[in-house]
Amino acid sequence: MNNATTLYDKLWNSHVVDEQEDGTCLVYIDRHLVHEVTSPQAFDGLRNEGRNVRRPDLTLAVADHNVPTTDRDKQIDDEESRIQIEALERNCTDFGVELYSMKDIRQGICHVVGPEQGFTLPGTTLVCGDSHTATHGAFGSMSFGIGTSEVEHVLATQTLLLTKCRNMRVTVNGTLPNGITAKDLILAIIGKIGTAGGTGAAIEFTGDALKSLTMEGRMTVCNMTIEAGARVGLFAPDEKTFEYLKGRPKSPKGAAWEAAVEYWKTLKTDETAIFDEEIVMDVSEIKPQVTWGTSPEDVVAIDGCVPDPDRETDINRRNKMERSLEYMGLTAGMPMTDIKINTAFIGSCTNSRIEDIRAAASVIEGRKVAHGVQALVVPGSGLVKEIAEQEGLDQIFIEAGFEWREAGCSMCLAMNADKLGPGERAASTSNRNFEGRQGPGGRTHLVSPAMAAAAAVKGHLVDLNDLD
Amino acid sequence: MEKFNTLTSVAAPLPLINVDTDMIIPARFLKTIKRTGLGADLFSTLRFNQDGTEREEFVLNKPAFRNSEILIAGKNFGCGSSREHAPWALLDFGIKCVIAPSFADIFYNNSSKNGILLIKLPQEQIDKLTEDAELGANATMTINLEAQEITGPDGDIIKFEVDSFKKHCLMNGLDDIGLTMAKSDKIAAFEARQNIIVA
Ligand code: SF4
Numbered sequence: 298m299n300n301a302t303t304l305y306d307k308l309w310n311s312h313v314v315d316e317q318e319d320g321t322c323l324v325y326i327d328r329h330l331v332h333e334v335t336s337p338q339a340f341d342g343l344r345n346e347g348r349n350v351r352r353p354d355l356t357l358a359v360a361d362h363n364v365p366t367t368d369r370d371k372q373i374d375d376e377e378s379r380i381q382i383e384a385l386e387r388n389c390t391d392f393g394v395e396l397y398s399m400k401d402i403r404q405g406i407c408h409v410v411g412p413e414q415g416f417t418l419p420g421t422t423l424v425c426g427d428s429h430t431a432t433h434g435a436f437g438s439m440s441f442g443i444g445t446s447e448v449e450h451v452l453a454t455q456t457l458l459l460t461k462c463r464n465m466r467v468t469v470n471g472t473l474p475n476g477i478t479a480k481d482l483i484l485a486i487i488g489k490i491g492t493a494g495g496t497g498a499a500i501e502f503t504g505d506a507l508k509s510l511t512m513e514g515r516m517t518v519c520n521m522t523i524e525a526g527a528r529v530g531l532f533a534p535d536e537k538t539f540e541y542l543k544g545r546p547k548s549p550k551g552a553a554w555e556a557a558v559e560y561w562k563t564l565k566t567d568e569t570a571i572f573d574e575e576i577v578m579d580v581s582e583i584k585p586q587v588t589w590g591t592s593p594e595d596v597v598a599i600d601g602c603v604p605d606p607d608r609e610t611d612i613n614r615r616n617k618m619e620r621s622l623e624y625m626g627l628t629a630g631m632p633m634t635d636i637k638i639n640t641a642f643i644g645s646c647t648n649s650r651i652e653d654i655r656a657a658a659s660v661i662e663g664r665k666v667a668h669g670v671q672a673l674v675v676p677g678s679g680l681v682k683e684i685a686e687q688e689g690l691d692q693i694f695i696e697a698g699f700e701w702r703e704a705g706c707s708m709c710l711a712m713n714a715d716k717l718g719p720g721e722r723a724a725s726t727s728n729r730n731f732e733g734r735q736g737p738g739g740r741t742h743l744v745s746p747a748m749a750a751a752a753a754v755k756g757h758l759v760d761l762n763d764l765d
Numbered sequence: 766m767e768k769f770n771t772l773t774s775v776a777a778p779l780p781l782i783n784v785d786t787d788m789i790i791p792a793r794f795l796k797t798i799k800r801t802g803l804g805a806d807l808f809s810t811l812r813f814n815q816d817g818t819e820r821e822e823f824v825l826n827k828p829a830f831r832n833s834e835i836l837i838a839g840k841n842f843g844c845g846s847s848r849e850h851a852p853w854a855l856l857d858f859g860i861k862c863v864i865a866p867s868f869a870d871i872f873y874n875n876s877s878k879n880g881i882l883l884i885k886l887p888q889e890q891i892d893k894l895t896e897d898a899e900l901g902a903n904a905t906m907t908i909n910l911e912a913q914e915i916t917g918p919d920g921d922i923i924k925f926e927v928d929s930f931k932k933h934c935l936m937n938g939l940d941d942i943g944l945t946m947a948k949s950d951k952i953a954a955f956e957a958r959q960n961i962i963v964a
Contacts, residue, residue, distance in 0.1 A: 337798035428847040444849035444875035518947035
């Protein structure tokens with residue numbers, strides 16, 4: 298019998314507290330990130346039942362979805378946003394949970410903050426009431442998004458009732474060429490397997506092209522695993538992982554660090570392990586990607602054209618394509634690079650880390666934002682912002698005509714004041730191009746940071762190779 | 766949580782694939798700190814024009830379907846954001862059951878934790894039910910969770926599968942937290958033996 302296990306199996310097996318007859322397992326949760334939008338009803342639930350937070354020491358809270366990205370010294374204008382943020386503050390005080398408040402330099406998007414603080418560690422289980430929690434899988438952590446009832450369950454019991462995912466592996470072979478980023482890889486993968494292709498799966502990412510990514514790049518890939526329908530995305534931890542984590546505020550120190558690294562080195566898929574599904578791609582098939590429709594699977598290469606629904610044989614899919622094109626205001630056959638934009642957004646938990654900001658800055662340097670385009674950079678955390686400012690990147694953006702903002706989710710989901718107007722079109726480094734995601738009637742094209750920066754300069758989607 | 770037993774209602778057909786949770790309830794309505802009141806904004810962009818008036822052509826605005834408690838949808842329903850506001854909005858509007866060829870994972874969990882029954886059926890059966898549903902107000906369906914059966918307007922019966930633990934919780938209106946807290950000894954024992962590196 299083959300006893301070989303995958304990385305996901307190992308993470309799962311080491312966290313099962315109890316197994317029910319039907320196979321549902323009670324799984325221990327090592328890390329819980331909490332934010333203002335999906336937690337108030339959970340804390341209220343605890344209060345109503347007279348329950349406590351079982352392990353406040355394993356819980357970390359930060360306000361990110363709703364926070365304004367401009368003047369932080371003022372009170373928040375939007376009353377409902379303010380109430381939600383105040384509720385988080387009150388809940389954290391009442392239940393003894395550590396919170397990075399809006400004035401704290403460590404504040405930022407929860408999926409940027411966790412790794413940055415060393416809260417995210419290999420071999421852990423990590424959850425958050427947010428679907429992009431898969432981001433943390435870049436460290437070899439079994440991380441996934443949950444709903445508010447589950448947030449309450451974790452707060453009260455530090456466990457969750459789960460059924461195991463199937464094992465899926467995505468291998469991208471080859472040497473990553475210049476100009477192809479982690480964002481292009483994951484968009485191409487989603488384009489290949491579809492938004493439901495990973496349903497019920499934990500995906501392990503491997504192959505030379507993927508393994509050559511930095512930690513930031515791996516986070517970008519894992520972040521969008523959910524856009525392929527999978528709950529968990531994983532990279533096996535390696536030297537890059539350890540180097541990234543070493544010395545972070547919440548990483549283990551001294552002898553504990555040495556012991557941790559020894560353990561983390563064992564976290565990898567056995568050579569003979571069998572996956573339920575394997576996808577193999579070669580990086581030479583992948584060009585810079587951009588979305589044309591209203592689902593992240595609607596991708597084409599930047600040198601391609603808007604696809605033609607008449608060529609689609611599946612009726613449901615054809616209807617969806619027609620609807621998307623109407624919403625997006627595009628016609629079949631039009632070259633992607635002819636699409637004009639009003640807005641460029643560089644930010645979100647997908648692409649707001651220092652490396653992303655650097656990539657965008659290198660495109661912008663010495664250039665100007667096109668007339669009539671609003672361009673903004675929203676760093677992923679106060680610390681990312683600080684590093685960028687130390688490197689002088691803020692000045693490059695400001696001189697080019699970009700707005701340089703405070704950390705938060707911002708235009709990724711348009712809960713704060715940053716949003717698209719009806720019919721406005723954005724080149725965005727975020728992760729979802731759903732109808733209305735960036736504001737009612739707003740139109741989103743998902744791209745990498747360098748491509749968003751280039752689009753800001755040209756006023757239309759552009760192939761980086763054509764930037765003079 | 767309310768107990769789910771049988772449900773008889775007209776079913777509203779919404780034959781769209783990849784209906785995401787942003788479509789079910791857009792982010793701008795997530796600023797509430799309560800679970801109730803979200804029904805008014807359910808499917809906001811599909812249901813209303815930009816000036817706030819209703820779009821006549823949207824199924825839940827048609828007189829026959831305004832009080833539907835069952836929704837019949839396309840594959841991968843509930844994809845995207847983990848917001849539990851999506852099932853809360855459905856429930857607050859009055860939808861207690863969604864039938865589709867497939868559901869996104871997180872939405873699936875969130876729904877059953879709020880007493881909404883999600884039924885997965887093959888596309889051909891969905892097509893048949895969609896046709897039935899399109900008959901409108903006189904075409905009620907009955908869902909019997911205990912028997913795992915849907916009885917269509919013509920009396921035809923369709924069987925469905927449901928996870929036994931979810932069925933038990935739905936039928937008894939059980940809250941998992943209470944059940945798990947009864948296992949706190951096991952949790953404490955796990956914590957005691959757990960690798961200190963990660964704790
Ligand atoms: S940046 Fe966007 S996707 Fe990421 S956590 Fe915030 S809202 Fe969610």
